[in-house]
Amino acid sequence: MKSFFNVQDIGPLDKALAEALEVKRDRFQYQQLGKNKTLLMIFFNNSLRTRLSTQKAAMNLGMNVIVLDVNAGAWKLETERGVIMDGDKSEHLLEAIPVMGSYCDVIAVRSFAGLSDREFDYAETIVNQFVKYSGRPVVAMETATVHPLQAFADLITIEEHKKTARPKVVLTWAPHCRALPQAVPNSFAEWMTAADVDFVITHPEGYELDPRFTKGATVEYDQRKALAGADFVYAKNWSCPGVTRPEDYGKILSSDSSWTIDSEHMRWTNDGYFMHCLPVRRGLIVTDDVIESDHSLVIPEAANREISAEVVLKRVLESL
Amino acid sequence: MKSFFNVQDIGPLDKALAEALEVKRDRFQYQQLGKNKTLLMIFFNNSLRTRLSTQKAAMNLGMNVIVLDVNAGAWKLETERGVIMDGDKSEHLLEAIPVMGSYCDVIAVRSFAGLSDREFDYAETIVNQFVKYSGRPVVAMETATVHPLQAFADLITIEEHKKTARPKVVLTWAPHCRALPQAVPNSFAEWMTAADVDFVITHPEGYELDPRFTKGATVEYDQRKALAGADFVYAKNWSCPGVTRPEDYGKILSSDSSWTIDSEHMRWTNDGYFMHCLPVRRGLIVTDDVIESDHSLVIPEAANREISAEVVLKRVLESL
Amino acid sequence: MKSFFNVQDIGPLDKALAEALEVKRDRFQYQQLGKNKTLLMIFFNNSLRTRLSTQKAAMNLGMNVIVLDVNAGAWKLETERGVIMDGDKSEHLLEAIPVMGSYCDVIAVRSFAGLSDREFDYAETIVNQFVKYSGRPVVAMETATVHPLQAFADLITIEEHKKTARPKVVLTWAPHCRALPQAVPNSFAEWMTAADVDFVITHPEGYELDPRFTKGATVEYDQRKALAGADFVYAKNWSCPGVTRPEDYGKILSSDSSWTIDSEHMRWTNDGYFMHCLPVRRGLIVTDDVIESDHSLVIPEAANREISAEVVLKRVLESL
Structure with a gap:
């Protein structure tokens, strides 16, 4: 599985369910899989359950975890090309995303819908940039349209x-x-x-x-x-x-x-x-x-x- | 020891002191104890020493550690039953606490006295909810009345x-x-x-x-x-x-x-x-x-x- | 190497470069070195690359990592002696720094130039206190004058x-x-x-x-x-x-x-x-x-x- 957004990404549901119940019986049985692998969890929005459960799951698998809270106000990303970046956006996503990808093996992203521009939200404009530019598998931790x-x-x-x-x-x-x-x-x-x-x-x-x-x-x-x-x-x-x-x-x-x-x-x-x-x-x-x-x-x-x-x-x- | 709030929770002090000095001689000797065990540290208030020393102690014991900073303003918990939650409190502690408990083996909580309502503070209203609903041992990282x-x-x-x-x-x-x-x-x-x-x-x-x-x-x-x-x-x-x-x-x-x-x-x-x-x-x-x-x-x-x-x-x- | 601020701290550059390329070929070959060693990363300023890459590097070496974001506004350090601390500074650096040093083996610090007092900045007033009082090797994660x-x-x-x-x-x-x-x-x-x-x-x-x-x-x-x-x-x-x-x-x-x-x-x-x-x-x-x-x-x-x-x-x- 390269990335995880939609139900088809997980394949046949009966197999996925069987695997879930097997993992639940012993959640530490696959620790070799995650050895020396790093999950980067990027939050553009607050989180309680998703933050804790995803971090716990990664540690169950023996992964290293880095959590990055992006304060949307402090670290605004420019998304357009051809602009002079003399405003409040100090970094372009075309640099930020591949850089983040270079320090990890898997990226998980939370980025909620803005609810003001349907096209922007339903095109998954933000997380698709991660898919396109990070060079890593991307796991949705609630995006504009899916959870x-x-x-x-x-x-x-x-x-x-x-x-x-x-x-x-x-x-x-x-x-x-x-x-x-x-x-x-x-x-x-x-x-x-x-x-x-x-x-x-x-x-x-x-x-x-x-x-x-x-x-x-x-x-x-x-x-x-x-x-x-x-x-x-x-x-x-x-x-x-x-x-x-x-x-x-x-x-x-x-x-x-x-x-x-x-x-x-x-x-x-x-x-x-x-x-x-x-x-x-x-x-x-x-x-x-x-x-x-x-x-x-x-x-x-x-x-x-x-x-x-x-x-x-x-x-x-x-x-x- | 199920939870740690008062001096009697630690048992005879001479034994506890002897154990402390033994741990201090080699702080990594009990790493098997913490393997695949997760400490969740929940901060309702700022912390320097408590945050660093407790995290270090848990890692000495081979535990995984998850730190959750609860910004009291952003994530207010409703504590009453029977109310319509249409204000600024987006989650009831009756849900939040057992959920947090489900992702860890031990919970440590810091929650200071408000100093306006003596009864509320001295009844340890907040941390007692963690004891009652988390299903986990609770370690006090400074509560309303004890440290x-x-x-x-x-x-x-x-x-x-x-x-x-x-x-x-x-x-x-x-x-x-x-x-x-x-x-x-x-x-x-x-x-x-x-x-x-x-x-x-x-x-x-x-x-x-x-x-x-x-x-x-x-x-x-x-x-x-x-x-x-x-x-x-x-x-x-x-x-x-x-x-x-x-x-x-x-x-x-x-x-x-x-x-x-x-x-x-x-x-x-x-x-x-x-x-x-x-x-x-x-x-x-x-x-x-x-x-x-x-x-x-x-x-x-x-x-x-x-x-x-x-x-x-x-x-x-x-x-x- | 006791601390890392200047080019001479790393010794001959050809040797350092050869070591870099060797580490890059297999970044997990020195994990025994970091076992039971803790890196404390202290941020007085925001960080993306430095935060992620340093944390990743420490984990590659098998170290434990504790990240401390010092919100300059919330946790102001008094630097002068002889003053009555009745203002907004709740802790003196003469206490804070050795305490932080006591919970780790290596300290990494990010503290930018204020750009208003050249002498203060170019004397590296802040990070030099860490060198002097922490009792630990100090790694510069961008200081007032070096990166x-x-x-x-x-x-x-x-x-x-x-x-x-x-x-x-x-x-x-x-x-x-x-x-x-x-x-x-x-x-x-x-x-x-x-x-x-x-x-x-x-x-x-x-x-x-x-x-x-x-x-x-x-x-x-x-x-x-x-x-x-x-x-x-x-x-x-x-x-x-x-x-x-x-x-x-x-x-x-x-x-x-x-x-x-x-x-x-x-x-x-x-x-x-x-x-x-x-x-x-x-x-x-x-x-x-x-x-x-x-x-x-x-x-x-x-x-x-x-x-x-x-x-x-x-x-x-x-x-x-």
Whole structure:
């Protein structure tokens, strides 16, 4: 595996899942793979789970890890050619990226969507420069449009908790007080449509996800109908993806609190599990009793981030 | 040892001291203990000595270390249940703590007293959540009320420099320009009353430390009388502990510069050593000549922070 | 080697170069040297290349690495004796430095010139305190007046690309929008005058570098004449070194864009290579086409920072 952005990068999901469960049984069995290999983790945005779990996974594999927090304000990168760099940008990405690549074997990057320019975000303008100029495999630690380490961890968690061969999985939009990127729901949809599950997406009108991620999914605008018989309820907020109305990209179109997952919503399901990628705003996305119930998977999900990252880094190391 | 907050957590002090001196003779002899074990160090507050010495101690033991600087402003934790999280707090500690626990084997936490709410501080509201929800042993790297890694290092330093079986140790308040927590004097008092020393505390009236830490200590309000015959002078500022007047909690009650330790104060002692946990404000706590004299132990004291941390982490690893 | 600031610290350059090329062939061959040795990297200023390459080099050698970012605002060090520290400086360097030294085996420090007080800067007031009080070998990661890890990497790069036994190397000033220190040109001049090259410096009048670094170099004020026949063009901006007019120290004396290296400048050379230490402002120092050409060495130069750091740390470890 050269780089890790999309579900197809990991190959057949049944093999990836089997490998994840094997790694989980003994997470230190592949330490020779990472010996004298360095992972450079570059953060353009804050991180808790991704920072800790990816670093832990790399150390499980015997890798050296260097963490670089790029304070966007202090270290602005020029992206255009032909300009006189007499402003606040002190380095051009055409130099910065190959230099960073020269000190490591694998690069992991976190760079969120700006949510103001759909074309810029959906072209993955920033991380694609890393792919093009770093000379190293690039692992997405949440980009403008995808968060595959999260989606893979979600899939592992569903595999571990499913009670039927082909469970019903529902991705439901829920309200939030800030405009959030679509990376998590995009990747979750992409991975679930590739997995052996019955996948339904529900959200208010206008929140349609980009079709490149949802091919094969059922979209049901009535949340109650969508949740009926669900084995897994995956709640998440996202701002308008701008698919039908590009001018609404990044906007909050609804704050309808009837979409908040409470115990009544969960009663509509098939004794379903509650899932969320965290961090989660209680009272907006989900009520206290649901997230604290024995049917809440948010902590096992987060713990599986270490496993998904370890499988991905293992694959990358094997292909070096 | 499951967690490390108080003197009783370390067990008999003579055994702990013997172990400290053994570790100091060869600090790399227990590297198998830490293999594939990860220490997560969480800082809600700045740190120099604690950060470096604890990290060094963990590496001496062969552990992996992950350092997380929590910028209190950027990553506020909600602590109440039943609230709609539509403000500036983006994650509830009920999720954040078990997630952090899932990526490590041992958690070390630094979280200072706020000094505005005595009950909140003295209930150790923040770190107790880590004990309750992380599922991991928790090591205090200075909490609202205790700083046991410092007190243990102080005890080791006294053991190494004492000239009599039962030396006289005096904890003396000294003035400071800012309101400081009581964690260091609390722990020093707690450890000294448990140790085989003659322990005296001196401070202006109103600065009485919480009795849970000072049981068995002599309090002498006349600094000169207290220092008479002292083998070790431990200077430290603290703000009002609010024991007698809770409404004064966290306030500066005195800036009396006659309490500053100068060479005249040291002449009252039994050719005593000067100690301070650092950082120290010269000219307020102590004069240049005293801290620079050959009777100043501030550097050996700080160096012993590596030893106290290594013994504590060793004990925790042994009990995993 | 006890400390690393100047070219003489590394000894004969032919031996150092041979060692660099040997380390580059297998950068993991000296891992036993660094076992249980800790490098403390202290940054008073931002860093990209230096931070990553030095950390990588230390890990290549099997060292443990602790990185400390000193936020100059939050953690101000008092440097004077006899003052009452009741202001914003919470620790005296006379305590802070030996404490830092006690937790490591080697200290690397980055501390830029302030550019307001020539005497303070050129006396290396800050890093000399580390040499004096840390009790450890000190490696310069760019100080007020020198950047030897960069100059050594530059020398390695020239050695790898030279087509004649004694190439012509030209250090040329170029314009910049901010006042920059002289550390890079100082060290480059110091190393080139010690190396087996024909070395010429060119800059507008008033930009004369301190003679302690340029002994033996030819200074040619006509940039075109200087560049004639050059095998290597090393472009760099620096502010006034204040040699002839101390009152101009740190000032921008010229912003003459005719000094910007473009393809016409490169045509004057002997099919020369372009070099720069990075980060570089395109359009001010150099044009896009020159820095992107196949005669640009900026990326190999940066990559050799890992090698120069590894040789230096290897030498330091050998002398512990």
